[in-house]
Amino acid sequence: MSGARLTDLVAGLPATVPFVGPEAQQRTSGRTFRARLGANESVFGPSPRAVAAMAAAASDAWMYGDSESHDLRAALAAHHGVTPAHIAVGEGIDGLLGNLVRLVVAPGDRVVTSAGAYPTFNYHVAGFGGDLVRVPFAGVHEDIEALLHAAPGAKLLYLSNPDNPMASWHPAAVIEAMLDRVPDGTLLVLDEAYADFAPAGAIPEINADDPRVIRLRTFSKAHGLAGARVGYAIAAPGLVAAFDRIRNHFGMTRMSQAGALAALHDTGWLAQVVTQVAEGRARLAAIAAENGLAALPSATNFVAIDCGRDGDFARAVLRELIARDVFVRMPGVAPLDRCIRVSVGRPPDLDVFAEVLPQALAAALTQR
């Protein structure tokens, strides 16, 4: 009667999850969020052409999706000026990160990231037994010198540019210079989930045949398709081919492939979303300023607002925002956790935030 015996590795993993979703929070509270500004989703929605493509694909859902995501990979290759052999498609960057870690990280292997960077990457590293080394941010930036200093012997070196959760960015030239200093045997994992929002000069030119780096992109942010789970990697063909040895070959749904393909082609929609996001960032900065707080410069669809005190205070602000039905999140590590992280919303969403933030700040102050 003993049943399954988990592997020693799995038995040692915590039961915690990287993120609790907003639906789960709503079920716990019994309330509904007035503004959903916590997961850096695109409140502006997907392209209507993507919606139509997904609706049309629904009738064909009796057929497994194309296991090679051929049409989507071909379109992405054309978009980036590479070949389909340079493109791996997966169930969001989350899914790709999990498979990447599995490909490269054996138990005990060293992996380097920044303290406070993407928790789901850390979750996957722990899940495959990697030895995760975290280096502090330098101010609001991931610290490239410190990352490189820690890199020797590491299998993976994670960097997000633009950064999550601080919304900062490094110029392309800095990333390109960093790449030349990545040690032999280390793969740079360049998470560019927010690339579509970045200012000119932030996204590096990298030869897709360069074996030292894998770039990760997603349809979850600017394309507004978080719920369709489509991410992709750009890397040298040898590494891309390795994903085929372990991935869930029919894991990309027919609707998701169709939606992403249509979204990629609707460049007009993407452009207006990027414009609206820029306007929303300015509005968030203004709201912060009205409350005596500083919004950090942002190259993403969210803004980190420095609450001006310590992590306990920012956590109190966050709690009070959520208690007032505004879904936001915040960095998990000091000193970044002096900030809350607010996704750009439509004007009505930001009206709610503007209404509630002073109340949340006042309530948090009474808890000092």
Next chain:
Amino acid sequence: MSGARLTDLVAGLPATVPFVGPEAQQRTSGRTFRARLGANESVFGPSPRAVAAMAAAASDAWMYGDSESHDLRAALAAHHGVTPAHIAVGEGIDGLLGNLVRLVVAPGDRVVTSAGAYPTFNYHVAGFGGDLVRVPFAGVHEDIEALLHAAPGAKLLYLSNPDNPMASWHPAAVIEAMLDRVPDGTLLVLDEAYADFAPAGAIPEINADDPRVIRLRTFSKAHGLAGARVGYAIAAPGLVAAFDRIRNHFGMTRMSQAGALAALHDTGWLAQVVTQVAEGRARLAAIAAENGLAALPSATNFVAIDCGRDGDFARAVLRELIARDVFVRMPGVAPLDRCIRVSVGRPPDLDVFAEVLPQALAAALTQR
């Protein structure tokens, strides 16, 4: 400049994939299948209510799907008379099998299955370094005595009931008696993908709290949602909770969750599909008989047709069917590979098969 170094385990994995999809076959041939009868998809399509639910969800695709698949798990729990804590939802049975193997199988751990049973399970076992032991079928049935004989020391013991690829089944009482003989420390993986098509008395009653077994179900077959990738497991809460330690938490798309929920509630659609499948099985048996071949009894939405000679002959028949634009598959291991495996189609699909089979048989005979 060395880039990623794959783990020793991954470096030793073959580049082959368990299944080449029909779209990939079409791209290679430059032709379009007239009848798509190879992947045991439901040509009858999903419930119109599921299609409508997915189309409606497409507009909300900017939001990540509920990471807990709460509504779907609640509905499945009610359907099966268990609690949501007994239900794990994943990206098809394929995705769940991958995560299950990861939870339980460390490199070198013994796993037992039948020679010729589901290749994707074997792929996952290899992918996590398991030591896979295959026992022969007994005729057209998975050999329960042989499986139990090989089971001591195994972490997982795989059985499909009804069986894929032979479409046979064991009575519920046989499975229930088998469960009582599963060794301590071994988990029975009971793949019930085709349960909806099974005759009365084939599906066992199992206490969902029984730690010795995990049952796997899917929306890809009778519910016609292969392209939405929704599978689920029924198991004891401790094992279900373990999936949360490793899964891609936001991996279930919003459309897939909505479609599966609607499909589950459309019991009328399911019933008429099951009826049409039974009619199609009879038609396939008649077509086989007209060609002097024997169709095996089927508890699934496909029929194994014994081509009456050896594997080379059946492979020739398969090749000639595909050359005539009929997508079918066949078992990969002798002696099962004397058969081809034909999914039930609509009457026009089966008309095509009836037209082409005699030609394919004649062409295969000339290759003797």
